[in-house]
Amino acid sequence: MKNKRRRSGFIAACVTPAIVLFIIFMIIPTIDVFRMSLYRWGGYTAEKTFVGLQNFSTLFASDKFYRAFQNSILLIVIVTIVTFFFAIIFAAILTREKIKGQNFFRVIFYIPNILSIVVISAIFSAIYDPNNGLLNSFIALFKGGTNDDPILWLGSPKIVIYSIAIAMVWQAIGYYMVMYMASMANIPESLYESAALEGAGRIKQFTSITLPLIWTNIRTTLTFFIISNINMSFLFVKAMTNSGPDGASSVFLSYMYQEAYTNSSYGYGMAIGVMVFLFSFALAAILNAVTKREEIEF
Amino acid sequence: MKLKKVLCVAMAALTAFGAAACGGNTTGNTGADTGSVTTDGTETSDAADEGTSGDNQVLKVAAVETAYGAQIWQDVCAAFEASHPGVTVELTIDKKLEDVITPEMKSGVYPDVIMRAVGGEQALTETFVKDNNVEDLTDVLSMTVPGEDVTVGDKILPGFVDNSITNPYGDGKTYLMPMFYGPCGLFYNQGLLDEKGWTVPTTWDEMWELGDKAKAEGIALFTYPTTGYFDAFFYALLHEAMGSKQFTQAMNYGEGIWETEEAQTVFDIIEKLATYTEPTTPANANDNDFQKNQQLILDNKAIFMPNGTWVVGEMAEAPRAEGFEWGFTALPAIVEDGERASYTFFEQVWMPKGAENKDLGKEFIAYLYSDEAAEIFASGDSPAVQPIVGMSEKLSGDNKLFYSIYDNGAVAVMDAFATTDPVEGITVRGTFFDPVNSLVTGDKTKDDWVSQIISDSDALRAALKQ
Numbered sequence: 001m002k003n004k005r006r007r008s009g010f011i012a013a014c015v016t017p018a019i020v021l022f023i024i025f026m027i028i029p030t031i032d033v034f035r036m037s038l039y040r041w042g043g044y045t046a047e048k049t050f051v052g053l054q055n056f057s058t059l060f061a062s063d064k065f066y067r068a069f070q071n072s073i074l075l076i077v078i079v080t081i082v083t084f085f086f087a088i089i090f091a092a093i094l095t096r097e098k099i100k101g102q103n104f105f106r107v108i109f110y111i112p113n114i115l116s117i118v119v120i121s122a123i124f125s126a127i128y129d130p131n132n133g134l135l136n137s138f139i140a141l142f143k144g145g146t147n148d149d150p151i152l153w154l155g156s157p158k159i160v161i162y163s164i165a166i167a168m169v170w171q172a173i174g175y176y177m178v179m180y181m182a183s184m185a186n187i188p189e190s191l192y193e194s195a196a197l198e199g200a201g202r203i204k205q206f207t208s209i210t211l212p213l214i215w216t217n218i219r220t221t222l223t224f225f226i227i228s229n230i231n232m233s234f235l236f237v238k239a240m241t242n243s244g245p246d247g248a249s250s251v252f253l254s255y256m257y258q259e260a261y262t263n264s265s266y267g268y269g270m271a272i273g274v275m276v277f278l279f280s281f282a283l284a285a286i287l288n289a290v291t292k293r294e295e296i297e298f
Numbered sequence: 299m300k301l302k303k304v305l306c307v308a309m310a311a312l313t314a315f316g317a318a319a320c321g322g323n324t325t326g327n328t329g330a331d332t333g334s335v336t337t338d339g340t341e342t343s344d345a346a347d348e349g350t351s352g353d354n355q356v357l358k359v360a361a362v363e364t365a366y367g368a369q370i371w372q373d374v375c376a377a378f379e380a381s382h383p384g385v386t387v388e389l390t391i392d393k394k395l396e397d398v399i400t401p402e403m404k405s406g407v408y409p410d411v412i413m414r415a416v417g418g419e420q421a422l423t424e425t426f427v428k429d430n431n432v433e434d435l436t437d438v439l440s441m442t443v444p445g446e447d448v449t450v451g452d453k454i455l456p457g458f459v460d461n462s463i464t465n466p467y468g469d470g471k472t473y474l475m476p477m478f479y480g481p482c483g484l485f486y487n488q489g490l491l492d493e494k495g496w497t498v499p500t501t502w503d504e505m506w507e508l509g510d511k512a513k514a515e516g517i518a519l520f521t522y523p524t525t526g527y528f529d530a531f532f533y534a535l536l537h538e539a540m541g542s543k544q545f546t547q548a549m550n551y552g553e554g555i556w557e558t559e560e561a562q563t564v565f566d567i568i569e570k571l572a573t574y575t576e577p578t579t580p581a582n583a584n585d586n587d588f589q590k591n592q593q594l595i596l597d598n599k600a601i602f603m604p605n606g607t608w609v610v611g612e613m614a615e616a617p618r619a620e621g622f623e624w625g626f627t628a629l630p631a632i633v634e635d636g637e638r639a640s641y642t643f644f645e646q647v648w649m650p651k652g653a654e655n656k657d658l659g660k661e662f663i664a665y666l667y668s669d670e671a672a673e674i675f676a677s678g679d680s681p682a683v684q685p686i687v688g689m690s691e692k693l694s695g696d697n698k699l700f701y702s703i704y705d706n707g708a709v710a711v712m713d714a715f716a717t718t719d720p721v722e723g724i725t726v727r728g729t730f731f732d733p734v735n736s737l738v739t740g741d742k743t744k745d746d747w748v749s750q751i752i753s754d755s756d757a758l759r760a761a762l763k764q
Binding site for chain 1: 736
């Protein structure tokens with residue numbers, strides 16, 4: 001009995017620091033975001049006025065917020081689909097097929113992940129440069145060598161968000177590819193052998209063996225990716241266009257940053273933060289629900 | 299088993315210690331962490347902060363490090379210490395000043411004097427003004443400059459302390475004091491114009507003529523670094539079209555002001571200018587790539603850009619066309635022999651209401667206008683020029699040309715849009731200037747732009763400070 005008490009005491013002593021840290025650095029700030037969203041506050045001084053839900057009613061009437069919302073969702077959808085499609089395909093090719101220089105490709109695909117977002121943004125700014133960028137120079141080859149009517153990859157409000165999506169996909173593919181390669185490598189070779197004996201082709205093998213067996217991994221990474229996508233899009237937008245031109249590339253967090261700091265509306269910024277918080281939570285829950293499958297093990 | 303337990307306890311203790319250390323930092327003095335430097339170049343320690351006993355007074359000065367460099371501020375603070383025995387100036391100077399001083403301010407410890415101009419991305423100064431948290435500095439104007447026998451007010455050039463930036467509430471009191479100033483206008487390559495035999499246009503009609511001539515040679519008439527540079531341009535153009543009285547109304551978002559003929563003239567000019575703008579400009583019109591747009595001028599791909607005198611230093615290392623020579627002009631007049639205006643950009647120094655050493659801080663601000671301080675400020679590679687009588691005569695080279703713009707008949711415009719309470723979702727830049735990008739790419743029409751201005755102006759007017 002005494003021993004048991006000592007044991008629980010010991011466990012409590014071990015767990016307390018972590019819990020205290022968690023409360024101080026996670027729970028309290030999160031609650032604070034919700035609390036701050038009910039105030040009108042400049043952000044620098046101690047003066048705050050309580051305004052209730054007014055920040056939210058302004059938010060729901062603002063086109064700029066909806067534009068940021070749209071852009072964020074567009075990025076989440078496009079970047080996720082494209083990244084996952086290519087990451088899985090490349091991973092399958094690199095693990096299942098015998099190609100020369102497999103390791104070389106593995107490294108090449110992974111490199112973008114080592115680079116910082118600012119470096120990637122600089123690379124893509126150079127690629128997208130309208131006058132002597134890689135992309136426009138390449139397109140000019142097909143237009144008879146002239147670059148008379150250059151495409152403004154980062155300058156046209158209609159194109160800019162897709163330009164950012166391309167950079168994001170480029171950055172993310174390698175990391176997820178490596179993750180899938182790891183779980184694909186674990187699938188026993190015997191499954192493929194017997195499938196081949198039964199006459200299943202490569203595509204059938206992929207859809208009936210590979211995909212179901214790495215499904216748990218896909219599910220987890222999908223949730224990760226979507227949440228990190230919200231953060232990543234901010235970094236890319238901040239470093240490449242700063243929401244420009246004319247706000248066409250603003251996303252959730254860049255709009256929040258702009259309002260909370262540049263526009264001296266910290267409380268309003270926090271209201272945006274609350275919406276982002278709820279949105280990502282809801283999205284993660286929905287994803288979890290729709291991707292639920294019976295777990296298959298080998 | 300035992301070893302495992304010991305390890306666990308050790309880990310737990312370590313984490314707890316970590317927590318305590320973190321907690322200590324957030325409440326403690328951030329001076330040491332942020333590496334703020336005192337005038338003698340040593341890191342400030344907590345002990346130094348508390349050394350306020352007896353005659354020894356500590357003045358906390360926070361300044362943003364701009365293109366002028368940090369050295370001038372360190373020298374001025376040292377000179378102030380030398381002329382005021384017993385005073386220690388604790389200078390925090392950083393390019394990201396807001397990030398450095400905000401944690402302390404949130405816990406209620408404010409610098410005594412802050413040098414940060416309006417227009418920064420984190421809007422430190424605007425936020426203090428909007429929150430009514432700046433100290434009234436009107437009495438500094440009647441203080442005698444330390445070591446001299448003139449008052450501060452007499453030394454400052456006329457116009458610099460009675461505009462809507464320094465008197466943000468329109469109550470006749472000065473809250474922000476003007477510091478380094480520079481004229482803004484159109485920069486161009488004098489060498490290119492000389493080579494082609496073109497003259498600098500004095501009216502907008504001549505401007506369009508030049509634009510057509512240049513277009514025939516594959517040169518664009520206009521470019522801009524980012525839409526943020528349109529503020530100075532827009533204010534000056536508005537002043538040309540409206541004259542002082544109406545201009546003041548416009549700066550206060552006067553009702554119906556944007557529907558007037560004068561305002562429409564301004565919108566028409568900017569719309570037309572958008573068609574003469576180098577077409578790739580919007581692609582680089584962001585904070586990372588704006589120098590590519592400035593490079594267009596150096597490469598003779600565009601003729602004019604709105605900018606400030608700092609551009610010369612900013613592009614000092616950039617490659618340039620042969621025979622390049624900076625030229626600078628006020629905006630062309632709207633009608634023949636009409637007004638030509640140039641916006642005067644200036645930085646501000648101010649005191650937060652929460653400052654502790656208000657008297658000493660005001661003494662310091664007054665000292666900034668002394669000849670001694672002004673000389674130190676103007677001693678750097680790119681001289682920081684204060685709006686002090688006689689200062690512009692001491693300049694040389696390019697700067698002499700820039701600062702003489704007002705001697706050649708250009709009208710100096712200094713006001714900016716009036717201060718409002720924060721209006722969520724509406725920024726002056728987002729409403730007035732950013733859409734220029736869309737005008738150039740053709741994604742917005744002038745009417746879209748103007749109707750946005752009219753509706754946002756209504757919201758801003760309602761939030762004006764009384």
